[in-house]
Amino acid sequence: VTSRRRKRNVAGCAHVGERMGDGSERVSYDDEVAVVELAVASGLALLTAAERDPWQATSVGTGELLRAAADGMRWAAVAHGPDCEDSQLYTSDDSGVTWMRRTIPCDSFQEVTSSADGMRLAVVAYNGGIYTSADAGATWTRCPTAPRLLWPSIASSADGMRLVAVSWGEGTYTSLDGGATWAERTAAGRQYALSVASSADGSRLAFVSKQAPILISTDGGATWTTATGLDWNHGWRAVASSADGHRLAAASG
Numbered sequence: 001v002t003s004r005r006r007k008r009n010v011a012g013c014a015h016v017g018e019r020m021g022d023g024s025e026r027v028s029y030d031d032e033v034a035v036v037e038l039a040v041a042s043g044l045a046l047l048t049a050a051e052r053d054p055w056q057a058t059s060v061g062t063g064e065l066l067r068a069a070a071d072g073m074r075w076a077a078v079a080h081g082p083d084c085e086d087s088q089l090y091t092s093d094d095s096g097v098t099w100m101r102r103t104i105p106c107d108s109f110q111e112v113t114s115s116a117d118g119m120r121l122a123v124v125a126y127n128g129g130i131y132t133s134a135d136a137g138a139t140w141t142r143c144p145t146a147p148r149l150l151w152p153s154i155a156s157s158a159d160g161m162r163l164v165a166v167s168w169g170e171g172t173y174t175s176l177d178g179g180a181t182w183a184e185r186t187a188a189g190r191q192y193a194l195s196v197a198s199s200a201d202g203s204r205l206a207f208v209s210k211q212a213p214i215l216i217s218t219d220g221g222a223t224w225t226t227a228t229g230l231d232w233n234h235g236w237r238a239v240a241s242s243a244d245g246h247r248l249a250a251a252s253g
Contacts, residue, residue: 074118074136078111089123091137102137113156113163116200120160122179124151130165132179143179155198155205158243162202164221166193172207174221185221197241197248204245208236214250 075092077099087109090099109123109131121133123140130146133139150168157163163175165182172188175181191209198205205217206227214227214236230250238251 076112104140111153113154115160116158124154146182153195155196157202158200166196166207188224195238197239199245200243206239208239
C-alpha cells in the first residue's frame with residue numbers, strides 16, 4: 001500500500017514521498033534534489049529477519065526510482081563556430097522549451113556533460129582547460145589540475161563526481177572528485193580521441209579515436225581492452241553508453 005504526501009524535510013524544502021505500508025518512505029525530492037533510500041525501496045523493511053537472505057534478494061524496481069530522479073527537465077547544449085571559437089553554452093530547465101545562455105570564462109569549449117539531475121556540468125575547451133559547474137551552469141570553475149590540451153570530449157557519471165576526458169593525441173584523464181583533481185590513465189595510450197562515454201557509476205568507459213580501435217575499460221580507466229569484431233579503419237566519431245555500461249553504440253564517418 002502506498003500513498004503520496006507532501007511535507008517539509010529538515011532543511012525546510014518541500015518534498016513528496018511514497019509512503020510504504022510500514023510507514024517508511026522510499027523516495028523524496030524537491031526542485032533541486034531527489035533522494036532514494038535503496039534498502040527501503042527494495043523492500044528490506046518489509047522482510048522479517050529470517051527472510052533477509054542476500055543470496056535470494058532482488059532490487060527489481062529500484063532502478064525505476066533512480067530513473068525518476070533523472071527526469072529530463074534540465075538540458076545543456078554547446079554551439080561553436082567552424083574553428084572551435086566563439087563557443088556558446090545554453091541550458092534549459094523545462095525540457096528544452098526555453099533556453100538561457102550561460103557565461104563561461106573561455107571561448108573555445110567543445111562539449112558539455114551533465115549529471116543525471118542536471119546540476120553538475122562539465123565542459124572541455126579545445127586547446128584549453130576543463131571547467132565545472134555545481135549549480136546547473138550559473139557559475140563555473142576551472143579545474144586547476146587539468147592540463148590545457150586539445151580536448152574534444154568529456155563524459156560524466158550519474159552523480160557528476162566521476163569524469164573522464166579524452167584529448168587529441170595527449171592522453172586520457174579521469175577525475176573521481178567532480179573535477180577537483182585529475183590523473184592521466186596511461187594504459188589507454190595517447191590516441192587521437194574524438195568521443196568518450198561513461199556508465200552511470202563511472203566504472204565502465206569507452207572511447208573512439210581517429211583510425212584506431214574502440215577501447216573499453218571496466219575499472220574506471222585503470223586498464224583498457226580493444227573492442228573486437230569491428231573494422232577499426234572506419235574512422236569512429238562518436239560513442240554512447242547505456243547506464244550500466246554493457247550496451248554501447250558507435251558511429252563512424
